[in-house]
Amino acid sequence: MLYERPTDDSLYQALLDRDPAFDGRIFVAVRSTGIFCRLTCPARKPKRENCSFHESVSTCLQEGFRPCKRCHPLSAGGDPDPLIDQLLTALQADTSRLWREGDIARLGLDPSTVRRTFKRRFGMTFLEMARISRLRDSFQALSDGDRVIDAQQAAGFESASAFRQAFARLIGLKPSDFKADAMLKADWIDTPLGAMIAVSDASHLHLLEFVGRKALPTELRALFKATKGSLGFGSTAPTERIAQELEAYFSGKAAHFSTPLAYHGTPFTRAVWDxxxxxPAGDTRTYGALAASLGKPDAVRAxxxxxxxxxxxxxxxCHRILGADGSLTGYGGGLWRKQKLIELEQGYRSA
Incomplete structure (x- = not known):
């Protein structure tokens, strides 16, 4: 299951040397810019701590990185599916464009075929990919205290109503639902496995989810209802703390999280989460083993x-839970992320 490749330090040196040996096979994603490149890219080299390395264009896109306009990584390695190559190139050319199925049809492509192809390849449809790309900048603008109209323009929307609808589909709430003096604050955190949204109050973390997870809008609406609308944009001390701990986790430094958590669930659900x-990081369990550890061996479904x-x-x-046969089972953030998290944690097994 683990993919053997040169160490990240070796790949970073290859990036500095613009080594063509990895061209089309390894890509560098830069957290500080949100861009991914070929290792031969002529652009100014990023700092080592801002770099992560990936074996495919699809992984970079799934993690929320945009293709570099200097080295054109979408064409690197010759994408074997011209349909995907055509649409990703169009998306790169105009990231602010509001795509609809009619636009896909006008390109001579079948929308249902495009939907299935992108879902199979990337775990999301092309329209979902385009929408997340457009809304990322708007969320960050709102988190920085910008006006809704500024966030709308940052996302490339000419229509205020279209922006509100697109934002609500991704987040579950309209921008106007968020309050400046709210008890809970929602902020955007970039990780090597894609963007996440963190929601915290002054002392506890209430939510941490990958952007694009189907349950995210429902979860945010539930928090909004539970706090009687006291949900806003911005960062708190727990959000800043979890961002630092996630950075240490993904860099292989530590798998321990000490940010205080606020659970929203029944006593049994909370016991499962505990x-x-x-x-331990690097280990996995089955649902049956987890139920047995709680003294409820018959409560596997619960x-x-x-x-x-x-x-x-x-x-x-929850990514450490496997099927009874040891296979990957459903994961809200996507099975590809679950696989990556399990692989990452192998490095913590002996720590």
Whole structure:
């Protein structure tokens, strides 16, 4: 399951040397810019701590990085599917464009075929990919205190109503639903596995989810309702703390999270989440083993439901649960992320 390749330090040296040996096979994603490149890119070299390395264009796109306009990584290695290549190139040419199925049809492509192809390849449709790309900058603008109209323009929307609708589809709430003096604050955190949204109050983290997860809008609406609308944009001390701990986690420095958590669930659900946190990084369990550890060996289905209801990803490590046969099972953030998290944590096994 683990993919053997040169170390990241070796790949970073290859980036500095613009070594063509990895051209089309390895790509560098730069957290500080949100851009991914070929290792032969002529652009100014990023700092080592801002770089992560990936084996495919699709992984970079899934993690929320945009293709570089200098080295054109979408063409590197010759994408074998011309349909995907055509649409990704069009998206790169105009990231602010509001795509609809009619636009795809006018390119001579079948929307249903495009939908299936992108879903199979990237875990999201082309329209979802384009929407997330457009809304990323708007969320950050709102988090920085900008006006809604500024965020709308940052996302490339000419229509205020279209912006509100697109934002609500991704987040579950309209920009106007968020309040400046709210108890809970929502902020955007970039990680090597894609963007996440963190929601915290002054003392606890309430939610940490990957952008694009289907349950995210529902979870945010539930928090909004529970706080009677006291949800806003911005960062708090727990958000800043979890961002630092995630950076240490993904860099291989530490798999321990000490940010205080606020659970939203029944006593049984909370007990399951606590049990998940007792699984050491690098280890996995089955639903049956987790149920047995709680003294409820017949509650496998209830444990599975509680596992799926987790809304604090990575910190409450529901990704460490496998099927009874050892296979990957459903993961709200996508099975490709679950695989990456399990592989990453192999490095913590002996730590």
């Amino acid at each position: 049990a998940l946190r007792q699984i 444990v599975a439901r509680a596992n799926g209801a987790n809304q604090i990803a990575i910190v409450v490590p």
